[in-house]
Amino acid sequence: MSELHEPVLQWYDDHARELPWRGAGASAWSVMVSEFMLQQTPVARVLPVHEAWLRRWPTPADLAAEPTGEAVRAWGRLGYPRRALRLHAAATVIAEQHGNQVPSAYADLLALPGVGDYTAAAIASFAYGRRHVVLDTNVRRVFARAVQGVEFPSAAVTRAEREVATGLLPDDDATAATWAVAVMELGALVCTASNPRCGDCPLAELCAWRAAGHPAYDGPARKVQTWAGTDRQCRGRLLAALRDSDGPVHRSTLDLAWADETQRTRCLASLVEDRLVVAAGPDAYALP
DNA sequence: AAAGCGTGGGT
DNA sequence: TACCCAAGCTT
Numbered sequence: 447m448s449e450l451h452e453p454v455l456q457w458y459d460d461h462a463r464e465l466p467w468r469g470a471g472a473s474a475w476s477v478m479v480s481e482f483m484l485q486q487t488p489v490a491r492v493l494p495v496h497e498a499w500l501r502r503w504p505t506p507a508d509l510a511a512e513p514t515g516e517a518v519r520a521w522g523r524l525g526y527p528r529r530a531l532r533l534h535a536a537a538t539v540i541a542e543q544h545g546n547q548v549p550s551a552y553a554d555l556l557a558l559p560g561v562g563d564y565t566a567a568a569i570a571s572f573a574y575g576r577r578h579v580v581l582d583t584n585v586r587r588v589f590a591r592a593v594q595g596v597e598f599p600s601a602a603v604t605r606a607e608r609e610v611a612t613g614l615l616p617d618d619d620a621t622a623a624t625w626a627v628a629v630m631e632l633g634a635l636v637c638t639a640s641n642p643r644c645g646d647c648p649l650a651e652l653c654a655w656r657a658a659g660h661p662a663y664d665g666p667a668r669k670v671q672t673w674a675g676t677d678r679q680c681r682g683r684l685l686a687a688l689r690d691s692d693g694p695v696h697r698s699t700l701d702l703a704w705a706d707e708t709q710r711t712r713c714l715a716s717l718v719e720d721r722l723v724v725a726a727g728p729d730a731y732a733l734p
Numbered sequence: 735a736a737a738g739c740g741t742g743g744g745t
Numbered sequence: 746t747a748c749c750c751a752a753g754c755t756t
Contacts, residue, residue, distance in 0.1 A: 480752080481752065482753095483752090485751095485752070486740085486741095486750095486751060486752085487741075487742095487752085488741095488742085488751045488752090489751085491751090523742080525741040525742085526754090527739090527740075528754085529739095529753090529754085532755095559754095560753090560754065562755085563753090563754095564752075564753060564754090565752085565753075565754085582752050583752075584751095584752070585752090601736090602735080634751090634752075639749080639750065639751085640750080668750095669737090670749070671738090673740085673741090676739095677739085678738075678739055678741095679741095681740080682740050685740090720739095
């Protein structure tokens with residue numbers, strides 16, 4: 447046992463949020479849906495959509511039985527709507543190849559559309575209590591500070607970083623699974639990217655970054671996504687117009703959603719290419 | 735391996 | 746007001 451374990455586990459016991467995808471009553475499917483939705487989207491915005499999703503589609507097969515466009519529509523404004531298609535595709539694989547049960551093995555999870563290293567480890571750990579290194583942005587930041595003594599982790603996961611996380615993983619499955627969610631929660635609530643609440647941190651006395659006097663980040667500039675005028679914004683506008691309509695949308699309506707014709711045409715084509723939109727006649731488009 | 739992919743709340 | 750940034754994945 448590392449000396450970091452007890453303070454973090456105790457803190458989690460006292461401060462963990464009650465979330466619908468946590469706890470004994472949550473199905474593995476509920477956990478999986480939450481993990482897809484939480485990929486780059488904050489908890490507060492996921493909560494209502496997750497609830498509606500689980501009520502409408504209680505199992506993977508229920509979702510798989512519907513057109514992909516229904517998933518895109520129900521995804522609402524969570525952002526990155528390709529995740530809705532991937533969740534639908536993953537549900538289809540689970541329904542057809544896994545007996546409608548979310549797999550528990552990391553390798554089976556990793557093979558699903560939209561599931562990468564983090565999500566596979568998270569589902570195996572949170573839904574099934576398996577022992578896995580769960581490395582998300584929160585965990586990486588906590589370890590960067592507490593262990594490595596720097597404010598932020600590197601852009602990409604390093605070998606050393608993974609070794610630190612592996613070395614800190616408790617030996618038994620149940621404790622490892624609690625540890626994983628506890629470190630994540632600590633990063634989400636206390637060891638935040640900006641304005642960390644070190645006064646409330648159970649690791650304050652053990653934190654290398656704090657011991658070093660909170661040195662400022664001196665690595666390469668972290669990339670900031672531009673937004674205004676990008677294809678992402680244009681695609682978002684076009685897809686919103688389709689979501690907001692019950693049926694096919696005429697080209698003239700999409701023209702109103704984005705003024706620049708060249709960009710609008712390019713983005714519409716890319717949405718079709720991505721299978722987020724389908725042509726519905728010569729001058730109309732719809733959700734698939 | 736770096737860029738592309740949405741959205742909205744917080745500061 | 747402009748950033749910053751949030752449980753990543755894919756190509």
